[in-house]
Amino acid sequence: MASTVAVYFVASPLQYLAARQIAQTHEAGARQLLVWYQPGVGPIVRPEHWDATAYMPWPRLSPLPGRFGRHRRLRENIRLVASLVGRCDTLHLHSAVFDTEAINYFLHALPRAAGAREMRARILPDGLISVRRYPLSPAKRALQRLRWLRRLAAPELKYTGFSGDRIGSDAAFCDRIYVLPGMPHEYPSAKVVTLQPLAQPSAAQPAEDAPRERRALVVGQPLVGAGLLDAQDLPAVSARLHGWLREQGIERIQYKGHPKDPNLELCAPGDEVLSLDEPLELWLARQRFDAIVGVRSTALLFARQLYGPSTEVMAFGWGQVRFKSAAERRDMERTFKSCGVVIDQ
Known part of the structure; x- marks a missing residue:
């Protein structure tokens, strides 16, 4: 008993x-x-x-x-x-x-x-x-x-x-x-x-105060392929996203594609494309990132709830990306901001 x-x-x-x-x-x-x-x-x-x-x-x-x-x-x-x-x-x-x-x-x-x-x-x-x-x-x-x-x-x-x-x-x-x-x-x-931040990096990763390379994750999603972004606007959005990462001193960029994004639209030369054999949520919970970025993927919301304030979570391209209506944009913007995701227009 x-x-x-x-x-x-x-x-x-x-x-x-x-x-x-x-x-x-x-x-x-x-x-x-x-x-x-x-x-x-x-x-x-x-x-x-x-x-x-x-x-x-x-x-x-x-x-x-x-x-x-x-x-x-x-x-x-x-x-x-x-x-x-x-x-x-x-x-x-x-x-x-x-x-x-x-x-x-x-x-x-x-x-x-x-x-x-x-x-x-x-x-x-x-x-x-x-x-x-x-x-x-x-x-x-x-x-x-x-x-x-x-x-x-x-x-x-x-x-x-x-x-x-x-x-x-x-x-x-x-x-x-x-x-x-x-x-x-x-x-x-x-x-x-x-609670403590839900992400608990594995023992194999350096301690928080140990010297380590600065690391970021780009969360991919179908943008042009889903009609959310014009093809001519995609390079500018990707350049702004990757430019911001360079400004933060990020040394290693990993890219997590979306199953419906075969073209890896936001991936840039030098990005390390991930191929995971486990659910993304479990993998993320064992990792340490200095930044997690994307456009309007709900994975950014999950990441913001998973990581503490030492990890920056940013959404880019909202000045170019399409929404179904002004109301949808207002609702999504309110949701992202209430969760602590920073929106870069």
Whole structure:
């Protein structure tokens, strides 16, 4: 019988990397269980880093066949995770959000299945979702009451209602909210715990204060090929991007192409084209870069959340690149800036 079991429900590479750091530091000593509920996370999971792992299908998207398939999937998911947890004294449940039915029912069912005397819920960082609060609307509050009705058919499916922010940051069951360094947030300060940068360079790389070459990553994407940029504008954008890197004293430039960018549009002579045999997210988490640059790839947002302030993340060419509308440009610019990506027009 374990004293403390920490369970991590993750749905993205960012959440996975945050959960890994939390397991190694803030939850050290607990039994560590990873549950992912988006299939795309599976390729980055390293089972040897956890005491147990499992894929849990999302009930709404993957109901069981037949009548009441969603309801039966919820019950099967609870049995699955409870079998991994076993018996314990204390449960720490980690998730980026607690209002969704895929996660919420565990707040009531899992402590009872495990015989736990204490349960705490802790919120994982979720990138841009974590930048601001999302108050529960009257409709969402009404939906909580409807979900509570499942208890009439299955006592373990008791929905735990709460008010305030929809992720659960204001709820009494939540005692800790993990945030990324440098990322803005609107959470109550008494609950906030700031993580270290998620990128943890491997021991083979020089220490931060050791002499080393300055290194940058160019994030490629289809621009001309996708109709986002005129062909005559591409050389100027690439020249500005690479010129800025030279101004920063970058000695080594690596280029990560996009699967839909066979022409490596932003690649310049001397760039080292990468060919990775693992997901980009895991590879990035073990690297150290002085700068990561691109145009409008969402990989820049991921990089900004992964690295601390010592790594500059820049977006170039926004004066030439096309957007579907002025509203799309405003929304994307607000997103990039709120995440800390510097936009060079």
